[in-house]
Amino acid sequence: MRDKLEKLIAAYEELEKKMVDPAVVSDPKEYARIAKEHASQAELVEKAREYVQALDDIEAAKEMLHEADAEEKEMLQEDISANEEKLPALEDEIKVMLIPGDPNDEKDTIVEIRAGVGGDEAAIFAGDLFNMYERFASSRKWKVEVLSSSPSEAGGFKTIEFKVSGDKVYSVMKYESGVHRVQRVPKTESQGRIQTSTATVAVLPEADDIDIQINQEDLRIDTYCASGPGGQGVNTTYSAVRITHLPTNTVVQSQDQRSQIQNREVCMQMLRARLYEMELERQQAEQGAARLSQIGHGNRSEKIRTYNQPQDRVTDHRIGFNGTYNGVLLGDTLPSVIDALAAAERAEKLAQAV
Numbered sequence: 001m002r003d004k005l006e007k008l009i010a011a012y013e014e015l016e017k018k019m020v021d022p023a024v025v026s027d028p029k030e031y032a033r034i035a036k037e038h039a040s041q042a043e044l045v046e047k048a049r050e051y052v053q054a055l056d057d058i059e060a061a062k063e064m065l066h067e068a069d070a071e072e073k074e075m076l077q078e079d080i081s082a083n084e085e086k087l088p089a090l091e092d093e094i095k096v097m098l099i100p101g102d103p104n105d106e107k108d109t110i111v112e113i114r115a116g117v118g119g120d121e122a123a124i125f126a127g128d129l130f131n132m133y134e135r136f137a138s139s140r141k142w143k144v145e146v147l148s149s150s151p152s153e154a155g156g157f158k159t160i161e162f163k164v165s166g167d168k169v170y171s172v173m174k175y176e177s178g179v180h181r182v183q184r185v186p187k188t189e190s191q192g193r194i195q196t197s198t199a200t201v202a203v204l205p206e207a208d209d210i211d212i213q214i215n216q217e218d219l220r221i222d223t224y225c226a227s228g229p230g231g232q233g234v235n236t237t238y239s240a241v242r243i244t245h246l247p248t249n250t251v252v253q254s255q256d257q258r259s260q261i262q263n264r265e266v267c268m269q270m271l272r273a274r275l276y277e278m279e280l281e282r283q284q285a286e287q288g289a290a291r292l293s294q295i296g297h298g299n300r301s302e303k304i305r306t307y308n309q310p311q312d313r314v315t316d317h318r319i320g321f322n323g324t325y326n327g328v329l330l331g332d333t334l335p336s337v338i339d340a341l342a343a344a345e346r347a348e349k350l351a352q353a354v
Contacts, residue, residue: 026073051090055081099349104205105171112274114282118197120154121186126199127156135331142166147266148254170205175341177203178304207276220244226255243267318344
């Protein structure tokens with residue numbers, strides 16, 4: 001453990017030297033890359049230094065025992081015991097920190113919510129999920145930008161895609177991918193019967209230009225007039241954009257921005273994110289990693305979380321976590337669910353690493 005930590009500390013100190021190197025400082029991209037790596041290692045290096053210092057203090061105290069009088073030996077022995085007691089906890093913390101993180105954790109995200117089974121109620125539920133994420137993002141001072149949406153006449157959305165920007169967004173939002181199921185009495189239900197509906201959520205790490213290179217000749221770009229719910233005309237200019245990536249037959253579209261140029265830019269953001277996700281899936285398949293589809297088929301039986309209004313309960317089926325219906329759907333206790341999912345993932349990775 002000590003050798004590994006000393007190498008880690010030495011590498012960190014090399015990063016510190018590079019950050020004051022004029023050649024690096026004059027290159028904004030390289031400086032940003034090194035500064036990001038330096039910041040990501042800071043907490044781990046602090047713990048590593050604390051661990052190594054404790055080992056050094058134990059060794060020094062043991063050497064001093066040979067020449068110490070009775071009173072000094074007692075004090076030295078207390079120091080040795082104190083340092084030895086804190087080593088196991090420090091080691092556990094360091095092991096967790098040494099678990100390789102998801103390389104996408106620092107990225108912003110593009111979130112897609114689609115109404116699944118349940119007709120109008122599914123669309124309303126999709127809107128409720130969007131409102132939940134919007135409140136959750138606001139509490140973390142993240143920015144939410146709607147990229148594309150297809151509102152439902154009954155309320156909510158048939159589909160909505162939005163970008164979430166902020167500090168380590170993907171590291172948090174990635175746990176929301178999957179089928180969400182709601183059980184409640186719809187507002188349109190006169191008999192008071194409980195209905196089960198679903199909405200699917202996909203959380204895609206935003207891909208930079210350097211992540212995904214797209215050839216313009218692989219794109220078919222169509223423009224059309226934007227429209228509102230029920231086909232009602234919104235404008236008479238061809239500002240809406242649909243882009244088809246021909247090699248993969250991936251289609252993205254946007255009509256919510258003010259101009260054709262802005263809609264095209266949004267489409268390219270969504271396309272890069274989808275192609276990046278496809279590339280990640282391909283790589284993981286080649287590596288033999290077992291990876292379930294984020295979305296599934298939207299059937300009632302496929303679910304990661306159930307929101308049960310009559311019982312005032314939300315259950316995350318991956319970890320058996322229970323919360324209150326309003327608490328989670330209003331975004332207030334959603335952080336508790338996500339924290340529990342993150343803790344479960346860390347525990348699983350730690351168990352695999354041991």
